[in-house]
Amino acid sequence: MRKLTALVGTGLMVAAMLTTTATAQAAVTTVHVKAVSGIDSTEPKSATATCPAGMxxxxGGFSTATGVGNDGSVVMDELITGSTSVTGTAYEDADGTAKNWGITVFAVCSTPPAGYEIKTGRSVNTGSEFEKPAVATCSPGKVVIGGGFQVSGALGDVVVDELLPSSTQVFTKAFEGKAGTASNWFVDAYAxxxxxxxxxxxxxxxxxxxxxGKITTLKCPAGTKVLGPMFDLTGSLGQAHMLSVLPGNVLGEEVSVGALEDDDNTTGSWGLNNWQICAN
Structure with a gap:
């Protein structure tokens, strides 16, 4: 069972404000920037979105449906949140695709909030286990405002299943995909x-x-905007993967998340949940 303070249950819609002992800071200004990879049938594809000076x-967010599109054969391998840029990388899965495809990477940028930091956490196992979780934890007195992930050593054979926030931690989890892998791999969470x-x-x-396949769209409560888009696949166990995490309208208050089954599909039922961290 996931031990998340932000999870209330898989069958409920949650819009809960989580509180800490820290004093609330001033409002921040946000902008969204994007970068697009090349579009062809080679792998991997990478792109880096860089914030304006002073932000x-x-x-971050991404789409693997750039160009002709992702037919279920493209896997997002990393969404690395650096202090001033977001880098995304994707691979084709085990049986690849002849289609031309690319990725778009988004960065949500803001005026620097007080106490800003990025923390990382690595999965305990680095072998060829089917499933690996990782957790990144904020320093005491600070809250999560966003997150990212990075899979190392799998090259498209592993599917990131979740990027989930609690008030002070970011949880990520990855599964080996339909063909498995004999490679040693691990996953990092970024908070x-x-x-x-x-x-x-x-x-x-x-x-x-x-x-x-499914898309879930969520808007931040009135008067707030998105700082950190996140997601959670449930019940797919490596047979579905994220297609997109897209910051939405120009006001910066909405995010759509999309997921596909892999290209040989699955008869199992699975879900896609949209998570967002919002602020004034």
Whole structure:
């Protein structure tokens, strides 16, 4: 069972404000920037979105449907949140694709919040286990405002299943994909942290449980905007993967997340949940 203070249950819609002992900080200004990789049928594809001068990364997003599109054969391997840029990399899965494809990487950038830091945590196992979790934890007195992930050593044979926030931690988990792998691999979680911004809260929208691709869209509460987009696949166990985590409208208050089954599909039912960290 996931031990997450932000999870209330897989069948509920959550829009809960989580509190800390830190004094709320002043409001921040955010902008979204993006970068696009090349579009062809080679791998891997990488792109880096860089914040404007004087701004820092609070979170990131991506799409693997750039170009002709992802038919279920492209896997997002990393979304690395640095202090001023977000780098994403994707690989084709075990049987690849002849289609031309590319990725788009997004950075959510803000004026630097007080106490800004990025923390990382690595999965305990580095062998060829089927499933690996990782957790990154903020320094005492700080809250999560965004996060990222990085799989090392798998080269498309591992699927990132979740990027989940609690008030002080970011949880990520990865599964070996349909063909498995004999390679030794591991996963890192990234937590972007700061003293609690004004209006800070974590919101969640639970998507339907079906055996087909899905998109779930969620808007931050009135008067707040997205700092850190996140997601959670449930029940797919490596047979579905993220297609996109897309910051939405120009006001910076909405995110859509999308996922596909891999290209040989699955008869199992699975879900896609949209998580966002919002603030004034």
């Amino acid at each position: 820092v990364v609070t979170g 972007v942290c700061a003293f609690q911004p004004a209006g800070w809260q974590i919101v969640n929208k639970v998507g339907p449980i079906t055996s087909s």
